[in-house]
Amino acid sequence: MNQTADTPDIVVIGGGNAALCAAITAAEAGARVLILESAPKPYRGGNSRHTRNFRCMHHGPLGPLVDSYTEEEYLADLMKVTGGKTDEHLARLAIRTSEECLPWMQEHGVRFQPSLSGTLSLARTNAFFLGGGKSLVNAYYRTAARLGVEVHYEAEVTHLELDNDRIAFVEYAHQGETRRVTPKSVVVASGGFQADTDWLARAWGPAAKNFLIRGTPYNRGVVLADLLDQGVEQVGDPTQCHAVAIDGRAPKFDGGIVTRLDCVPFSIVVNKDAQRFYDEGEDVWPKRYAIWGRLVAAQPDQVGYVIIDAKSLNLFMPSVFPPIKADTLEELADKMELPADALVQTVAEFNAACGDTSGFHPTELDGVSTNGLTPPKTNWARPITEPPFYGYSLRTGVTFTYLGLKVDERAQCAIGNRPVRNLWAAGETMAGSILGQGYLAGFGMTIGTVFGRIAGKEAAAHAN
Structure with a gap:
């Protein structure tokens, strides 16, 4: 055991958006901060590397966002996708605070691209990062470095010692050694458990072995499990997660945002x-894309298949893998290993049910x-x-899980009704405090930014 000689005021566990927002906020408050990131430096940033946008309330044009997007409209959108399964107090806090976050992000190096128009319907609601999530992560790391934040990469936290109502020390493996550090405050921002497919299978059953993991392979829930085992209050259902239907040709881990398919609304x-199983046109895609992972998971072998024709090919964002192409439905069925007669009949029944398309x-x-x-x-x-005719195969792609650490409006964790005096959580590791089910495009970044800043502020106040 190697005791770290130079003890920081605050240890932030994780290296993505929420962790960085916490570290930057704490450092600006005068605290000495150490980030423990389990990934190697080229893969730093967790799932934030793969994000594209931030959903933001605003009362008028703000940055790249046009018109307005009110608290009530934002909340209504959230309630629709979650079916009301949310902590409204924390949801409103995240929504309301998002308006001040966008200029804060710009002040700390994040750049946004012009308002996005077209089929995603997000020009009012979501601000897109110039250069994507990796640019956001790199900007924050540059800001953190200027503030003196220390970062240890390939530093896997193995244990947080809970002593009554405080964290006494943090143990982590780094450079072949087991190290121990005794900070005044700890912020956990180390994501969900989705990369541990055995844990997923315990929650979901054997079907989970067929799931793909869209994000980082380093989010295995080690810190989450350690704290839950010690009685820290949990929140969320282990079977609930942000899961979308992605290209079936995506890799097992880390395929990221580019493996997402936006063609479902214009398809069967x-x-x-070769049987349809859900309404493909239920709502605009950013409000409904996150239900399709669960829908596909419920199908035989956890697979689905998108079928479109030539007139729909250019209506959605291009896919990273080209679609399967055929001159006839029978040929397409053969290439996709679907029963040709059944596919032809399904398409014929769908076509016969279509009415006036002039609108x-x-x-x-x-x-x-x-x-x-x-x-x-x-x-x-x-x-x-x-x-x-064109086709894509679909598989369930899990972004992050909703079982996590329960927090209050100060991002503080608790044991029963007793706060853990020096423990806060932010980002995906506490998102289940707000997301009971479903997902709204860009809302994960909202949660991470809002609660990362809150956790950093509170951790610094405690340390000081």
Whole structure:
């Protein structure tokens, strides 16, 4: 055991957006901060490396955002995707605080691209990072370095010793040694447990072995499990997560945002038996894309297949892998290993149920729906008739899990009703405090930024 000689005021566990917001805020308050990031330096940043945008409340044009996006509208969007399973007090805190976060992000090196228009329908609600999440992470690391924040890479935290109502020390493995550090404050921002597929399988059952992990392979929930085992208050359902339907050709880990497919609203989606199983046009994609991971997970072999025709190919953001292409539906079925007769019949039944398509509008709910079809398609329902035909395979891609550490409005953790005096949490490791189920595009970054800054402020106040 090697006792770290130069003891920091605050240890921040994790190296993504929430951790960096906490470290920067604490350092600006005068605290000496050490970040323990389990990944090697080229892979630093956790899932934040793969993000694209930040969902932000605003009362008028703000940065790249146009018009306004009020607290009540934002909350209504969140309630719709979560089915009301959220802590409204913490949700409103995240939403309300997001407005001041965007200028703070800009002040700390984050750059935004011009307002995004088109099929994602996000020009009012989501600010997109210039250069993506990796640029955001790099900007924050540069800011942290200027503030004197120390970073240890490939530093895997193995244990936080809970002594009554405080963390007495932090143990971590680094450079072949087990080290111990005794900070005044600890911020846990080390993500969920999704990269531990055995843990996923214990929660979900054997089907989870077929899931792909969109984000970092380093989020294995080691710190989360350690704290929960010691009685720190937990929140969330281990089977609930941010899971989307991604390209079935994506790698097992770390495929990131580019493996996401945005074509579902303009398609039909079938299972391996070539049968439709859900309304592809239920809502605009940023409000509904996160339900499709769970829908695909419920299908045989946890796979689905998107079918579109030539007239829909350019209506969504391009995919990283080209679609499978064929001149006939029978040929497409053969290439995708689907039963050809069943696919042809499913498409024929869908086409027959499509009505007047003159009102088709790809960027908003258009009411162009099927008639007498189960399940229906309630928007963007156009016959699939124009060759060539295209297809994508779908698999469940897990971004992060919602089982986590329960926090209050100060981002503080507790044992029962007793706060742990020097322990705070931010980001995906506490997101289940707000997200009971479902997901809203860009909201993970909102949670991480808001609660990272709160945790950093509170940890510094305690240390000082």
